[in-house]
Amino acid sequence: MSDKSQRIGEIIAAHAHREGPLLPILHDIQHEFGCVDAETEVLLAKGLNLTRADIHGVVSFYHDYTPEADPRPVVQICRAEACKANGVERLIGAAEAAAGKRVKISTVYCLGLCSAGPAARTGDDLHIRLDEKAITKLIENA
Amino acid sequence: MTIVKISDDALARAGGADKLAKAFEAKGCEVHRTSSWGMHWLEPMVEIDGKGFGPATLDDVDAILDGSSDKGIGVIEDFAWIASQTRLTFARAGKTRPLSLEDYAANGGWKGLERARSMDGEQVCKEVLDSGLRGRGGAGFPTGIKWETVRKAAGPKKYIVCNADEGDSGTFADRMAMEGDPFQLIEGMAIAGAAVGADQGYIYVRSEYPDAIRKLNAALELCEDKIAPFKCEVRVGAGAYVCGEETSLLNSLEGKRGEVRAKPPLPALEGFMGKPTVVNNVLTLMAVPHILQEGGAADYAAKGIGRSKGTMPIQLAGNIKYGGLYEAPFGLTLGELVNDIGGGTFTGKPVKAVQVGGPLGAYIHPDQFNLAFGYEEFAGEDALIGHAGVTVFDDSADMGEMARFAMEFCAAESCGKCTPCRIGAVRGVEVIDRIRTGGRQRDVLELRPQMHNTTKDKGREAAEEVGLLTDLCETMKFGSLCALGGFTPYPVMSALKHWPQDFFGESEVPAEAAE
Numbered sequence: 001m002s003d004k005s006q007r008i009g010e011i012i013a014a015h016a017h018r019e020g021p022l023l024p025i026l027h028d029i030q031h032e033f034g035c036v037d038a039e040t041e042v043l044l045a046k047g048l049n050l051t052r053a054d055i056h057g058v059v060s061f062y063h064d065y066t067p068e069a070d071p072r073p074v075v076q077i078c079r080a081e082a083c084k085a086n087g088v089e090r091l092i093g094a095a096e097a098a099a100g101k102r103v104k105i106s107t108v109y110c111l112g113l114c115s116a117g118p119a120a121r122t123g124d125d126l127h128i129r130l131d132e133k134a135i136t137k138l139i140e141n142a
Numbered sequence: 143m144t145i146v147k148i149s150d151d152a153l154a155r156a157g158g159a160d161k162l163a164k165a166f167e168a169k170g171c172e173v174h175r176t177s178s179w180g181m182h183w184l185e186p187m188v189e190i191d192g193k194g195f196g197p198a199t200l201d202d203v204d205a206i207l208d209g210s211s212d213k214g215i216g217v218i219e220d221f222a223w224i225a226s227q228t229r230l231t232f233a234r235a236g237k238t239r240p241l242s243l244e245d246y247a248a249n250g251g252w253k254g255l256e257r258a259r260s261m262d263g264e265q266v267c268k269e270v271l272d273s274g275l276r277g278r279g280g281a282g283f284p285t286g287i288k289w290e291t292v293r294k295a296a297g298p299k300k301y302i303v304c305n306a307d308e309g310d311s312g313t314f315a316d317r318m319a320m321e322g323d324p325f326q327l328i329e330g331m332a333i334a335g336a337a338v339g340a341d342q343g344y345i346y347v348r349s350e351y352p353d354a355i356r357k358l359n360a361a362l363e364l365c366e367d368k369i370a371p372f373k374c375e376v377r378v379g380a381g382a383y384v385c386g387e388e389t390s391l392l393n394s395l396e397g398k399r400g401e402v403r404a405k406p407p408l409p410a411l412e413g414f415m416g417k418p419t420v421v422n423n424v425l426t427l428m429a430v431p432h433i434l435q436e437g438g439a440a441d442y443a444a445k446g447i448g449r450s451k452g453t454m455p456i457q458l459a460g461n462i463k464y465g466g467l468y469e470a471p472f473g474l475t476l477g478e479l480v481n482d483i484g485g486g487t488f489t490g491k492p493v494k495a496v497q498v499g500g501p502l503g504a505y506i507h508p509d510q511f512n513l514a515f516g517y518e519e520f521a522g523e524d525a526l527i528g529h530a531g532v533t534v535f536d537d538s539a540d541m542g543e544m545a546r547f548a549m550e551f552c553a554a555e556s557c558g559k560c561t562p563c564r565i566g567a568v569r570g571v572e573v574i575d576r577i578r579t580g581g582r583q584r585d586v587l588e589l590r591p592q593m594h595n596t597t598k599d600k601g602r603e604a605a606e607e608v609g610l611l612t613d614l615c616e617t618m619k620f621g622s623l624c625a626l627g628g629f630t631p632y633p634v635m636s637a638l639k640h641w642p643q644d645f646f647g648e649s650e651v652p653a654e655a656a657e
Contacts, residue, residue: 019396019414019415020395020397020398020414021397022397022398023377023379023380023394024377027378058397061382061399062380062381062382062400063381063382064349064379064380064381065380080311080551081311081312081460081501082312082460082531082533083311084539084544084547085459085461085534085536086460086461086488108350108381109309109551109555110308110309110310110311112152112153112313112314112316112317112350113152113153113156113314114311114312114313114314114457114459114460114465114531114533115182115183115459115460115462115465116153116156116182116185117460119156125156126152126155126156128153128157129157
């Protein structure tokens with residue numbers, strides 16, 4: 001048994017007592033391996049006695065699970081209404097220029113910081129009242 | 143030793159509250175990390191002896207301590223923005239440390255639960271019904287009736303599920319409540335459990351709220367004995383907006399795709415794992431501990447207007463000068479909220495539009511600012527209060543673009559189960575694009591002689607495209623399974639109605655669209 005399949009077995013075992021354990025399991029896997037890939041889906045199907053189609057259906061439904069790991073740092077920029085009202089769209093050009101190929105810019109719809117937008121998230125850190133200078137700095141330090 | 147209060151709310155932390163707290167500690171102060179007062183334009187705010195200073199930076203530390211700071215707002219409780227509120231759900235906001243059981247108990251905590259447990263379930267449901275409390279997630283269904291339905295449903299296994307998937311842009315009251323007063327939410331859930339006979343609760347929190355998840359987990363560990371035999375667990379969402387819809391949330395909780403279920407059966411009878419389930423929004427459950435205190439229900443019912451009873455934590459967001467959390471009885475007008483309390487736009491430009499109720503709420507024109515804040519009052523104007531998020535736009539906003547975004551958002555977040563939403567949203571983006579570019583020309587295929595059903599002489603004009611959009615919106619409104627597809631027409635059609643020039647350009651607004 002490979003390390004990965006053993007580790008996935010452990011994660012399944014840790015959540016098996018829960019009612020509806022699949023999402024907590026997928027969160028742990030995404031967190032640890034940076035993705036939920038096809039190989040993992042097979043292992044999960046076996047471990048949870050579900051079909052691979054069931055697992056793939058769930059994995060592909062949610063934005064938080066990705067099929068491939070991306071080693072780049074991620075900056076999530078909120079582009080929902082409240083941040084649009086505060087001009088986030090005018091920052092996207094500068095953000096993309098600063099990110100280049102090194103940083104991944106992803107869109108998120110609402111971080112709950114709507115009174116002090118534009119807002120962004122890196123890991124578990126949140127950032128508010130961003131202007132062009134602040135967002136460029138944020139991405140350069142990501 | 144000087145006691146300094148600094149919030150550890152996510153917004154304050156994003157503004158640099160952690161560094162500020164360290165700086166005060168380095169000066170020998172005792173720093174208490176409390177919940178936030180909700181005055182977000184002042185965050186991070188520093189409180190010493192009841193007086194507030196903000197927005198504070200590291201450069202202000204010395205001046206605040208020696209009393210020479212010019213960022214003072216005086217005694218916070220007397221500050222007009224706070225003094226004019228009626229805080230029931232957010233009674234402890236700014237005053238207590240979120241994870242201190244001691245602070246919670248010393249400020250009225252657990253009284254509702256203790257009283258509820260001394261009563262029988264039917265009485266508890268009746269008090270909630272009498273209070274007039276309606277679901278704060280947006281639909282406004284009477285909470286007492288929902289609880290009574292679950293109470294009467296066949297047991298023994300029943301569930302309490304808290305919907306904390308606050309995905310609407312412009313709303314943050316759930317986040318603040320969970321971060322600032324997690325015990326109050328847990329108390330509300332335990333009361334619901336006692337009322338309907340459920341011993342297991344789940345809080346479904348969106349993954350975009352890491353601070354709330356951390357605090358709820360910590361709080362549940364701390365108060366495990368207090369709420370026993372009721373048990374509760376935090377579940378984390380996975381970035382799907384539609385999971386804020388209750389049946390989709392239940393599917394997600396069960397570990398399935400977050401697809402909407404057809405109703406009936408109602409979740410109250412066949413919810414989580416097919417068992418009777420109370421699904422309530424965070425603010426609904428947070429209102430319950432106050433209601434269950436002695437005389438609480440009557441006090442709650444005495445506030446508000448018409449069938450909108452009690453208080454609503456209103457969130458002032460977007461391009462607004464004094465943004466934050468403003469809890470008040472129903473009945474304030476939108477104009478009072480935006481102009482008097484919110485101070486108009488942050489940029490100082492005129493208000494162009496206000497969206498109330500998140501991405502599915504109508505765009506309201508300043509001409510309608512005398513609209514009173516209440517469920518029926520808004521519904522009468524083809525608008526909704528939703529989760530009471532108020533997002534303000536200044537005159538630089540392009541409402542045609544916002545209407546397009548509403549459709550684009552619906553397309554991105556549709557669960558895919560029903561056709562009007564899944565396909566309608568995609569077609570909606572296309573139609574709006576065509577309106578904005580002046581209609582469409584016939585394509586190569588349509589011009590072929592074999593296609594004898596197509597007119598060859600001219601394309602479709604923008605005005606005809608408006609007819610298509612109106613039809614499409616009707617179909618989505620009445621044909622979608624849930625509010626995502628069903629309410630997306632509200633922002634689209636309201637934007638088209640009030641700001642047709644943003645779709646067509648000043649010169650060529652067709653007469654029927656401008657009506």
